[in-house]
Amino acid sequence: MRPIEDYVSRMSGADSGAMNAAKRLQDTLTKPQGSLGKLEDISIRLAGIYGVPRPSIGRKAVFTMAADHGVTAEGVSAYPQEVTRQMVLNFASGGAAINVLSRHVGAEVKVVDMGVATSEDWPEGIVNRKVGMGTEDMAKGPAMTVDEAKTCLEVGAELAAQSIQDGVNALAIGDMGIGNTTAASAITATVSGRAPSEVTGRGTGIDDSRLRTKVSVIESALRVNAPDPSDGLDVLSKVGGFEIGGMAGVLIGAASSRVPVFLDGFVTSSAALIASVICPESVDFMIASHLSIEPGHEYALAHLDLEPVLNLHMRLGEGTGAVLALDIADASCKVLAEMATFDGAGVSGECE
Amino acid sequence: MRPIEDYVSRMSGADSGAMNAAKRLQDTLTKPQGSLGKLEDISIRLAGIYGVPRPSIGRKAVFTMAADHGVTAEGVSAYPQEVTRQMVLNFASGGAAINVLSRHVGAEVKVVDMGVATSEDWPEGIVNRKVGMGTEDMAKGPAMTVDEAKTCLEVGAELAAQSIQDGVNALAIGDMGIGNTTAASAITATVSGRAPSEVTGRGTGIDDSRLRTKVSVIESALRVNAPDPSDGLDVLSKVGGFEIGGMAGVLIGAASSRVPVFLDGFVTSSAALIASVICPESVDFMIASHLSIEPGHEYALAHLDLEPVLNLHMRLGEGTGAVLALDIADASCKVLAEMATFDGAGVSGECE
Numbered sequence: 001m002r003p004i005e006d007y008v009s010r011m012s013g014a015d016s017g018a019m020n021a022a023k024r025l026q027d028t029l030t031k032p033q034g035s036l037g038k039l040e041d042i043s044i045r046l047a048g049i050y051g052v053p054r055p056s057i058g059r060k061a062v063f064t065m066a067a068d069h070g071v072t073a074e075g076v077s078a079y080p081q082e083v084t085r086q087m088v089l090n091f092a093s094g095g096a097a098i099n100v101l102s103r104h105v106g107a108e109v110k111v112v113d114m115g116v117a118t119s120e121d122w123p124e125g126i127v128n129r130k131v132g133m134g135t136e137d138m139a140k141g142p143a144m145t146v147d148e149a150k151t152c153l154e155v156g157a158e159l160a161a162q163s164i165q166d167g168v169n170a171l172a173i174g175d176m177g178i179g180n181t182t183a184a185s186a187i188t189a190t191v192s193g194r195a196p197s198e199v200t201g202r203g204t205g206i207d208d209s210r211l212r213t214k215v216s217v218i219e220s221a222l223r224v225n226a227p228d229p230s231d232g233l234d235v236l237s238k239v240g241g242f243e244i245g246g247m248a249g250v251l252i253g254a255a256s257s258r259v260p261v262f263l264d265g266f267v268t269s270s271a272a273l274i275a276s277v278i279c280p281e282s283v284d285f286m287i288a289s290h291l292s293i294e295p296g297h298e299y300a301l302a303h304l305d306l307e308p309v310l311n312l313h314m315r316l317g318e319g320t321g322a323v324l325a326l327d328i329a330d331a332s333c334k335v336l337a338e339m340a341t342f343d344g345a346g347v348s349g350e351c352e
Numbered sequence: 353m354r355p356i357e358d359y360v361s362r363m364s365g366a367d368s369g370a371m372n373a374a375k376r377l378q379d380t381l382t383k384p385q386g387s388l389g390k391l392e393d394i395s396i397r398l399a400g401i402y403g404v405p406r407p408s409i410g411r412k413a414v415f416t417m418a419a420d421h422g423v424t425a426e427g428v429s430a431y432p433q434e435v436t437r438q439m440v441l442n443f444a445s446g447g448a449a450i451n452v453l454s455r456h457v458g459a460e461v462k463v464v465d466m467g468v469a470t471s472e473d474w475p476e477g478i479v480n481r482k483v484g485m486g487t488e489d490m491a492k493g494p495a496m497t498v499d500e501a502k503t504c505l506e507v508g509a510e511l512a513a514q515s516i517q518d519g520v521n522a523l524a525i526g527d528m529g530i531g532n533t534t535a536a537s538a539i540t541a542t543v544s545g546r547a548p549s550e551v552t553g554r555g556t557g558i559d560d561s562r563l564r565t566k567v568s569v570i571e572s573a574l575r576v577n578a579p580d581p582s583d584g585l586d587v588l589s590k591v592g593g594f595e596i597g598g599m600a601g602v603l604i605g606a607a608s609s610r611v612p613v614f615l616d617g618f619v620t621s622s623a624a625l626i627a628s629v630i631c632p633e634s635v636d637f638m639i640a641s642h643l644s645i646e647p648g649h650e651y652a653l654a655h656l657d658l659e660p661v662l663n664l665h666m667r668l669g670e671g672t673g674a675v676l677a678l679d680i681a682d683a684s685c686k687v688l689a690e691m692a693t694f695d696g697a698g699v700s701g702e703c704e
Contacts, residue, residue: 032668036672090382097388340448346441347442350431
């Protein structure tokens with residue numbers, strides 16, 4: 001695998017010339033200036049990402065990355081760990097929410113086992129890039145080794161690069177991993193400098209008592225490991241997860257090929273924080289799809305300076321919010337490409 | 353045409369049995385309960401509308417209704433009145449935002465001239481149901497006669513009934529009419545009891561001085577006409593518009609056939625207020641698609657007790673926000689119809 005530094009070193013930010021051209025184009029279309037709101041904003045951001053004034057979204061895919069978390073031993077989740085494995089099988093048979101919504105918007109689902117705690121053979125369609133059999137319990141020590149963290153990033157970047165080479169030109173990321181909002185909260189607390197109690201929520205739906213446990217487990221993990229907020233690999237290895245590392249790798253890999261990645265909820269935003277520490281320019285290629293009801297999500301997006309497209313009160317993960325926003329982004333590009341101009345349609349502009 | 357009372361008299365509200373069944377079904381699907389947020393809520397509302405536990409959206413259409421407003425003589429808009437006519441031609445040739453977005457989501461666009469101030473023949477595809485050559489100036493007297501107001505409602509209800517008979521089972525409404533946010537503000541002030549200054553915004557983008565003019569024009573219209581907030585026909589005739597009446601008719605006609613109508617922005621919500629006064633049960637069949645940046649929109653939706661699906665900072669009209677929400681509603685029905693259950697997929701439920 002190519003080292004992650006390879007991707008980072010050939011990265012440049014958004015193309016401001018293309019963004020300005022897209023903005024000027026928007027203002028010639030038969031509608032009051034700015035009246036399509038976020039649809040206009042997204043199309044302009046995509047112009048900057050693709051480096052053309054009239055971007056278009058063609059083949060879309062979502063990477064749904066799965067892994068297990070040793071920290072589940074601490075009783076931080078409402079669901080047993082085996083649900084991760086069971087849900088991977090559900091993805092394979094097309095019965096999960098991400099399958100339904102991806103079919104609706106015309107996106108391919110690429111399910112990747114980054115570290116599910118099972119040695120069984122997966123059915124066809126599941127990509128096995130297992131880095132380990134679940135992470136270690138971060139409340140007791142590092143979740144993974146630095147080498148494993150690096151491997152996660154490189155696997156993710158390679159998968160992104162491969163799919164882009166195959167013709168995909170817009171990506172989304174999503175997660176599946178019982179216990180992974182605990183890792184996401186620990187990462188968000190570390191990188192944003194917020195207290196664990198501020199960035200920790202109910203995940204799949206825990207009660208008050210388990211929420212108190214979850215916060216104190218995260219406090220222990222941060223005390224025991226002391227992750228360095230300026231070192232993304234250190235944060236990932238100490239309090240991250242294999243799927244979080246994989247998604248951070250997708251973000252870096254796609255950005256180095258100038259392909260947008262649509263974030264999903266809170267766990268994907270923690271992958272975005274890791275990617276942003278390793279490579280700040282990668283943020284130019286991220287689109288925040290929706291605002292999760294997990295409290296840490298808003299802090300993570302604020303730290304990344306990203307505004308979510310949707311707010312549907314979702315908290316499922318898997319990439320479900322990301323594919324819905326991908327579809328709206330697709331529509332936003334069509335507006336720019338297909339709408340008539342004031343001159344072309346003989347429509348009068350504003351009164352003097 | 354059938355009198356509007358015919359539609360009103362055979363109206364019943366949402367089917368609460370089907371809604372409860374849909375709610376129970378949602379809770380068996382392989383996701384934490386409630387984790388799809390508004391997607392779950394919409395599917396449950398649609399179950400109540402269609403009266404089945406697993407609703408589905410098939411053929412979709414948007415009625416984009418156009419008319420002119422005599423009140424433009426008072427200088428309340430940033431665009432000249434002829435833009436209404438020019439935009440109808442733009443709709444006919446497929447170059448407007450509503451054409452692009454409807455193609456994206458697979459909805460038919462039905463453009464209806466309810467009262468554009470021109471006697472020209474429209475190209476094919478434009479439905480001519482002109483009630484008048486634009487309304488009178490409501491700052492000086494009633495915008496239209498009570499008979500004209502009734503005709504608007506009956507035309508709208510008939511068009512809805514016809515399209516439903518043709519096989520459409522989900523409708524959206526949208527508006528085009530230079531000056532129509534002035535009418536919408538006057539209606540909203542009347543029905544919600546708010547002051548004109550609270551419910552009046554910049555429409556297509558007027559400056560501060562024109563905004564002050566617009567507010568004082570609305571204040572005059574309410575003083576001169578004294579519309580009765582408990583009489584929808586009175587409000588429509590005195591401070592409404594032909595396209596607003598047509599859309600109110602679509603809302604009543606569709607509701608009487610148990611078909612949902614997706615509202616768009618502020619002007620459509622003023623049609624919804626008229627319909628709600630004439631027939632309160634019609635509100636059960638309305639879905640609020642998005643929150644416009646027009647300040648009156650939020651008050652109108654609050655009065656109707658409807659929560660918008662999207663908030664994309666749009667303020668274009670035409671039905672553009674409505675068709676985007678229609679597509680999300682379509683996805684929400686697919687979730688209910690296509691997702692695996694915990695039992696079926698062998699996925700463990702919550703820990704005890």
